[in-house]
Each structure stands twice: as structure tokens, then as C-alpha cells.
Amino acid sequence: xxxxxxxxxxxxxxxxxxxxxxxxxxxxxxxxxxxxxxxxxxxxxxxxxxxxxxxxxxxxxxxxxxxxxxxxxxxxxxxxxxxxxxxxxxxxxxxxxxxxxxxxxxxxxxxxxxxxxxxxxxxxxxxxxxxxxxxxxxxxxxxxxxxxxxxxxxxxxxxxxxxxxxxxxxxxxxxxxxxxxxxxxxxxxxxxxxxxxxxxxxxxxxxxxxxxxxxxxxxxxxxxxxxxxxxxxxxxxxxxxxxxxxxxxxxxxxxx
Amino acid sequence: xxxxxxxxxxxxxxxxxxxxxxxxxxxxxxxxxxxxxxxxxxxxxxxxxxxxxxxxxxxxxxxxxxxxxxxxxxxxxxxxxxxxxxxxxxxxxxxxxxxxxxxxxxxxxxxxxxxxxxxxxxxxxxxxxxxxxxxxxxxxxxxxxxxxxxxxxxxxxxxxxxxxxxxxxxxxxxxxxxxxxxxxxxxxxxxxxxxxxxxxxxxxxxxxxxxxxxxxxxxxxxxxxxxxxxxxxxxxxxxxxxxxxxxxxxxxxxxxxxxxxx
Numbered sequence: 001x002x003x004x005x006x007x008x009x010x011x012x013x014x015x016x017x018x019x020x021x022x023x024x025x026x027x028x029x030x031x032x033x034x035x036x037x038x039x040x041x042x043x044x045x046x047x048x049x050x051x052x053x054x055x056x057x058x059x060x061x062x063x064x065x066x067x068x069x070x071x072x073x074x075x076x077x078x079x080x081x082x083x084x085x086x087x088x089x090x091x092x093x094x095x096x097x098x099x100x101x102x103x104x105x106x107x108x109x110x111x112x113x114x115x116x117x118x119x120x121x122x123x124x125x126x127x128x129x130x131x132x133x134x135x136x137x138x139x140x141x142x143x144x145x146x147x148x149x150x151x152x153x154x155x156x157x158x159x160x161x162x163x164x165x166x167x168x169x170x171x172x173x174x175x176x177x178x179x180x181x182x183x184x185x186x187x188x189x190x191x192x193x194x195x196x197x198x199x200x201x202x203x204x205x206x207x208x209x210x211x212x213x214x215x216x217x218x219x220x221x222x223x224x225x226x227x228x229x230x231x232x233x234x235x236x237x238x239x240x241x242x243x244x245x246x247x248x249x250x251x252x253x254x255x256x
Numbered sequence: 257x258x259x260x261x262x263x264x265x266x267x268x269x270x271x272x273x274x275x276x277x278x279x280x281x282x283x284x285x286x287x288x289x290x291x292x293x294x295x296x297x298x299x300x301x302x303x304x305x306x307x308x309x310x311x312x313x314x315x316x317x318x319x320x321x322x323x324x325x326x327x328x329x330x331x332x333x334x335x336x337x338x339x340x341x342x343x344x345x346x347x348x349x350x351x352x353x354x355x356x357x358x359x360x361x362x363x364x365x366x367x368x369x370x371x372x373x374x375x376x377x378x379x380x381x382x383x384x385x386x387x388x389x390x391x392x393x394x395x396x397x398x399x400x401x402x403x404x405x406x407x408x409x410x411x412x413x414x415x416x417x418x419x420x421x422x423x424x425x426x427x428x429x430x431x432x433x434x435x436x437x438x439x440x441x442x443x444x445x446x447x448x449x450x451x452x453x454x455x456x457x458x459x460x461x462x463x464x465x466x467x468x469x470x471x472x473x474x475x476x477x478x479x480x481x482x483x484x485x486x487x488x489x490x491x492x493x494x495x496x497x498x499x500x501x502x503x504x505x506x507x508x509x510x511x512x513x514x515x516x517x518x
Contacts, residue, residue: 052413069413077410081428081506090424091414119509137414 005029006141006173008051010060012198013043019198020046021058026192026204028175030140033167033187036177038194039221044177045074047194048145051175066173068096070139072147076126078118084129085114088136099136107162108132109155124151131159135166142167142174160187181212181222193219293475301479310464314480315487317460318449321377325384326438326445332385333392334434338426340393341400350393357390362448370456380452387448392437399433431503439496446488 006028013021021043028034038044049055051062052071078087085101092098105111108128118126131147142163148156160176164187167174176188191210193203202219216222276295283294293301305311340347340354366383373379403426411421453462461484468476 054409054413069415071410071413073406073410073413075406077406079407079424079428080509082424090411090420091416093415093417093420117506117509119506 005063005065006051006175007061007063008047009062010047010050010058012060013046013050013055013058021050022198022200024060024194024199024201026201028173028190030173031167031171032189033164033174033176034190034192035181035188036175036192036194037181037215037219037222038177038179038199040179042179042194042196043199044179044194045145048143048175048177052143064141066139066141068137068139069141069143070134070137072127072130072134072142072144074145074149076118076123076130078121078126078129078133080118083115083117084110084121084132087118087129088133091133091137096137099138101132101136104132104136105129107135108159124155127151128155128159131163138170140170140172142172144174144176146178147176148178163187179222181215191215193222195219195221290472291474293478298475298478298482301475302483305476305479311480311483314459314461314464315484317457318446318453318462318484319487321380321384321449321453321457321460322442322446325381325388325449326442328381329385329388329392329441329445330434330438333389333437334396334430336389337393337396338400338430341397342403347397354390354393357386358394362387362451366448366452366455375456377457380449380457383452384445384448388441388445391444392441395433395437395440396430399430403429428503428506432500435496435500435503439492439500442488442492442496446484450484 008024008026008028010021010024012019024047026034036044036047046055050058051064052069053062053064078084079090082090084105088099088101088104101114102111105114108131110125110128110132113121113125113129118129121129127147127150131144134142134144144163147163148159151159163174163176166172188207190207191203191205192201193205193215194200195202203215205215280294280296283289283292283297286292289297302311336350340350362383365387366380369379369383369386373382407425407429408421411425416424449460450462450465453460454466455462457463461480464480465477468480
């Protein structure tokens with residue numbers, strides 16, 4: 001997995017006539033755990049869909065070397081007619097090593113739930129099952145879209161630790177999209193901050209040289225209480241982004 | 257729940273007994289018993305036909321045609337319906353043909369099939385498939401239009417092969433629609449098959465009914481007609497309804513937040 005890379009360059013992405021993403025470029029190397037930060041509605045999911053190849057209607061280029069990509073969508077997207085174990089087995093296709101499903105479920109504290117159907121799970125349990133499904137294919141790129149929403153803090157922390165440990169032990173790359181800085185801060189190697197209208201990449205900072213306090217000072221919309229578009233109108237965000245960039249004389253979205 | 261089911265079963269039985277009573281009373285009042293024979297007389301006729309082997313032979317011929325035509329109509333209608341539901345362009349091509357097919361009298365289809373293909377079983381089955389498939393197409397098209405995009409996207413993101421996606425993502429969502437099309441389809445199919453046999457086949461229930469009609473044998477017409485309707489009812493109750501229940505069993509587990517992305 002050592003030299004696998006993800007290179008993303010989005011010049012423009014339009015919904016209807018409205019540009020929603022512009023001038024976004026970054027590279028993610030093997031073993032990196034990258035937090036994709038931004039308020040709700042900033043376009044994080046749109047960006048993830050583009051780099052997963054689910055949306056090809058954009059100007060730019062995505063180059064992905066990874067062989068197996070595990071995904072956790074914002075919604076669990078478990079097939080309701082299959083049990084949890086069958087949902088995990090569903091994504092295992094020819095050539096993949098058969099996973100130990102019970103061990104996977106136990107790693108997300110769902111050891112008892114293999115024979116249950118999704119309708120018998122709470123939303124938090126379904127999210128954990130979706131995470132187990134993503135890990136089941138031994139991915140070398142793990143894409144997580146708000147995976148810890150609606151989990152209690154202790155459980156979210158435990159799962160975030162498990163994801164980070166997986167990346168360390170396997171050299172897999174991880175992209176974790178979240179609007180909640182607290183979920184990302186301890187475990188990631190880089191922060192990508194998205195904001196503006198249309199959304200652009202406001203910051204690309206290595207975690208080693210950035211404190212959460214600095215991020216919150218520069219991007220107040222990352223505070224949990226400001227994280228929704230309702231709490232902080234998107235129209236106001238370009239000011240933060242603009243001010244942040246101007247303080248350095250240039251956009252600090254250069255690769256780390 | 258059990259008490260409600262038992263009450264419903266009792267009501268159905270009473271209703272059926274009421275039907276037999278009205279029939280029996282009508283037969284008693286009728287001036288010419290040959291015009292409306294009573295249930296006992298029809299029952300005796302059915303038994304005699306079973307003993308001679310005439311009724312099982314006719315049933316076997318008709319059931320074979322019903323089964324082949326039903327399976328073909330479901331397969332052809334299912335595939336075309338899926339394509340029409342998934343692709344607006346395919347639907348634009350299919351829809352005008354569908355409107356014509358749905359409004360063409362079944363009798364016209366049968367007669368034309370016999371003229372063009374010949375008086376054989378292939379024409380008979382073709383006529384039934386052409387008459388039945390359009391209703392399957394309409395039902396499955398509705399199902400294909402409601403396929404969940406989130407599940408399809410999930411399968412694509414994990415690069416699940418197409419065949420596996422069709423089997424585990426698409427088919428389970430279409431099964432309730434296929435089951436509905438199957439249930440309504442069976443009752444239509446066997447009625448069309450009887451007409452097809454009556455018009456141009458030398459065997460089967462429809463052919464026998466034609467012979468009985470020429471002899472004004474009302475006992476025989478009622479005997480064959482009711483016995484075959486009862487058999488189809490058994491097939492629907494014993495096969496199609498359990499299949500429909502099984503296909504939709506996961507829905508009875510209830511909806512949770514984890515069920516869908518929607």
C-alpha cells in the first residue's frame with residue numbers, strides 16, 4: 001500500500017446553474033488520516049462522491065491508485081432484507097480474502113447483532129454496522145462521511161481510535177468528513193477546511209503544526225454550535241475564508 | 257390477532273355456504289333443471305369426470321399452457337418493465353407500444369396469432385404472453401422507478417459486480433411488484449388460456465367447455481369451470497400468496513432509522 005495516492009483537482013462543480021465547488025486540489029498519501037472539515041452544506045459529501053467516482057459531472061481530475069475503497073455514507077445504507085452479517089458479506093467479492101465477520105462486528109461492539117436485520121438496529125448500531133462493512137474489504141482507502149453522528153461521545157471516540165489504528169497498521173489512507181472538529185482533532189494527520197460559496201479549499205494544514213485552538217480561531221464555523229448552515233449562514237462564511245487567506249497573503253491550501 | 261383471523265375464516269366459510277345455498281335454492285326453483293343444475297349434481301359430474309380421467313387430462317393440458325405462458329409473460333414483462341422504469345429513453349420507445357397492446361382486445365390478439373403462426377400451441381402461448389405481458393410491464397415499470405438510489409450507489413462505491421447488484425439490490429426491491437403482477441397475472445392468464453383453447457386447440461379445459469357448450473351441457477360447463485377456478489384459487493393461495501408474504505417479510509420488521517438513507 002506504501003505508494004498509493006489520491007490526487008484530487010476540482011476546478012468547478014455546478015448544480016444546475018449554481019457553482020458549488022471551485023479550485024479544490026489536494027493529495028492524500030498512503031497512511032494519512034485526513035479530516036475534511038466544513039460546516040453542514042459546504043459540499044463535503046459532494047466532494048466525497050466525486051472522489052469515489054459516483055459523480056463525474058465536474059471540471060477537474062481525480063486520480064486514485066487504490067485497489068479497494070471502503071465507504072461509510074452519512075446514512076448507513078444497509079440493505080434491509082439482509083441481516084447485518086449478510087450486509088457485510090454482500091460487499092466481499094471475488095478475490096478478496098474472506099473476513100472474520102464476527103471479529104469485525106465485535107470491533108464495533110456489535111458482536112451480538114450479526115443475525116439481526118437493519119430495521120432491528122438503532123441508528124447508532126446501523127452506523128457501526130456500516131463501518132464494519134467498510135472495513136470488511138480490507139480497504140486501502142477508507143472514505144467516511146460523518147460516520148460518528150448520533151453516537152455517544154465515548155463510542156465515537158472508540159470507533160475513531162479503531163479507524164486510526166487500522167490506518168496505522170495497514171498503511172491505508174482515510175478521509176474523514178465531519179463538521180465536528182472534536183471528533184477529528186486527536187486522530188488525524190491533516191486538516192482540510194472547506195468553506196465559502198462556492199465552496200473552496202480554505203486550508204490544508206498538517207495536524208502536527210496546527211492546534212485546534214488555531215483552527216477554531218481562524219474558522220469559527222468549526223465550533224459545534226456553529227456547525228450548521230442555519231447557525232451560520234453560508235453567505236457569511238466567505239468572509240472567514242477570505243480573512244484567513246488574506247492574513248497569510250495567499251490561500252494556505254497548499255499541499256502539506 | 258388470532259381471534260380476528262378465526263372470525264374472518266368463519267365469515268368466509270359462512271359466505272361460501274350462503275353461495276351454495278342460493279345456488280341450491282335457485283336450482284330448486286328453476287323450471288328446467290338442465291338450465292341450472294344443483295350443486296350436488298355438478299359435484300357428481302366432477303367426480304365422474306375425475307374417475308374417467310377426462311378432467312385430469314384436460315386440467316393437465318391447460319395447466320401446462322398456463323404455466324409456460326405465465327412464466328414467459330412474467331420474464332418478458334419483467335425485463336421490459338425494468339428497462340422502461342430505469343431509462344426514460346427506453347420508456348419513450350416502449351410506452352406507445354404498451355398503450356396499443358393494453359387497448360388491443362385479447363380476442364384480436366388470439367385470432368391474429370392463430371392466423372399468423374398457425375393453429376398450434378406456439379400460437380396459443382404467444383397470444384397469452386402478448387395479452388398478459390403489458391400489464392406486467394406496467395407494474396414492474398412502477399417498481400423500477402422507485403428503486404432506491406442510495407443502495408445502488410453504495411453497491412457501486414464498493415464495486416460490487418453487476419450480477420450481484422441485480423440479485424441483492426434490485427431484485428429484492430422489485431419482488432413485491434413482481435408478486436403483485438404474478439397474482440393478478442395468474443387469474444388473467446388462465447382465463448385467456450381458456451379462450452385460446454376454446455378457439456383453436458384440441459385439448460384442455462377451454463376445448464372441453466366448447467364441446468359442452470355445443471351440447472348445451474350446463475352441468476358440464478359449471479363442473480369444469482368451477483373446478484378449474486377452484487384449482488387456480490388453490491395455486492394462488494398455496495404458492496403465490498406465500499411467495500408474496502416471503503418477498504415482503506422484511507418490511508414487517510418495521511422501519512428504523514438505520515433502514516434507508518432516505
